[in-house]
Amino acid sequence: MTLLAPPKAPADTAGSPLGTRSGRRRRYDVRTRIITPYLMLAPGIILFAAFMLAPILYTIYLSFQRTQVVGLGLGSGARKQVFAGVANYVSALTNPEFAASVGRVLLYGLILIPTMLGLALLFALLLDSRRTRAAGFSRISIFLPYAVPAVISSLLWGFLYLPAVSPFYFVFDKLGWDVPSVLSSKLVLFGIANIALWGGVGFNMIVMYTSLKAVPTEIYEAARIDGASEVQTALRIKIPIIAPALVMTALFSMIATLQVFAEPTLLRPLTNSLSTSWSPLMLVYRDAFTRDNIYSAAATSVVIAVATFAVSFLFLRIVQKRAFGQED
């Protein structure tokens, strides 16, 4: 006769009043132990199965299929779906456009992630410093872009990059400088990285700052008494203490980088230096909807998902002991 509570809960508090109606309680126990929790979990489980599990399985299935033209290829029954083996994967992985998009996204991540996390860390440490003034204003201002969805921020920056509208180019023009457009093919990668930096630096700063705030101030007191300067305290004590937060933000940023889609899609009307296969997800979108080749799109999706999963799995391994271990 186990109570539903974890072993920690004092069993005797509930023991005596329940003892008098043990028959009712036994029936109640069976229901509570198996049926009730599953009934309560049902909405979550059904939605998970329908909108996460099923799409994944269906995509995997599609990725091994192809269409075959029957007969003369006329009429509605002229195309049928047949097993294709790994052909879609072979063509996805050997597609030079896919390799190029992966290359671009890697370069983009290489520029974006260190800049974003470096600035976020710098801002978080400065916010945490006792000698900084106007910290509240700066914190809110830097976090504010997180409230702006990627689509809107791409739109705002897109106009700021457009020489005809941009205040920057207005100034450059007045100064007689010939600055190349950020929307030109050489610089557009930096332009997209800047949009993501603008949207993400504040969130990462808040994550790091929260983590710094959780450190007992006594530690800093001890360092101060020992004569450590603020910079030394930051480098030798604060950064090592918040290292887990840094790892987490880095991994989340990597996952987000692999999926960049909204920013380049939004900038496309403003420039012709962005192809329809600029990022891997844009390529998937084009295959599925413009070229109507859902099988190739499915195979490419699976490849991206596996790559993302590999990165995520690394993250899980790192935080498992800290976060998940204590729960189970």
Added chain:
Amino acid sequence: MTSMATPLRTAGGIRRGDRSKRERVSVASTTILLLGALYCLFPVFWVLTASTKDGSELFSTFTLAPSTHLWDNIVQLTQYRDGLFWRWMLNTALYAGLGALVSTYVSALSGYVLAKFTFPGKSTVFKVLLMGVLVPGVILAIPQYFLMAQVGLTNTYWAVFLPQIISPYGIYLARIYTAASVPTDVIEAARTEGAGEMHIFSRIAMPMMLPGLVTIFLFQFVAVWNNFMLPYIMLGDDNLFPITVGLNGLLNQGATAPALYTLVITGALLSVIPLIVLFLLLQRFWRVDLAAGAVKA
């Protein structure tokens, strides 16, 4: 969590107060932070001034010099195809607002059960859900489209609303909040009184988890609001568009009709205002501690 954070901060504040006389204000660090703030506020400031210009001023005058046409632009935007813009705003409120609300309820319920019940298969359920945390929503958009197309639900409200209710991360957070804020004794006592399980959950546990639920709501709200790809793929009828997809469409048309640029800019301003207000009001719920796997409320 709040009760722990508050005294710490107060104590720090008092000590900070009497030390500030001895501590020099660092001009360098204050300046760097203010530069960061300037960088982040600049596009917002730009959209404020740009939306006061009419079509010709946008391209002819210095963009940071405000003009007087804000109201005209709003009227024009409102008249654009019989108020389609406001329809997009309403749709966004529906997808992100109502969607996040339903999502928070489902997450809370599932997290509560996973934290407070012991039943066969519990750890399997939890592990499978946890894997879902690692599957990013954007990757799922195209597969979800294929499946929705099979059941004929694409190009409907449901196509955008339903897939975004499930939030494995929300369930995971709800489980942590329940474990931290709902004492098992209280649940046991309510059961002894004969209260039904759903009654215990909604009347006793939910109020105790409320600060955490606000955070889950905010996360989900931002996730839905930010998910451009799903509505972009699912919807063809522009009456169903959320604001993000709608503005993208306007911008695309603007490539051939630059007069629409003022509408896009004014639309961007109007759509950002409610969100910024919401953020500033609910600021204290954004104390994110990812390393601990939780969000401190």
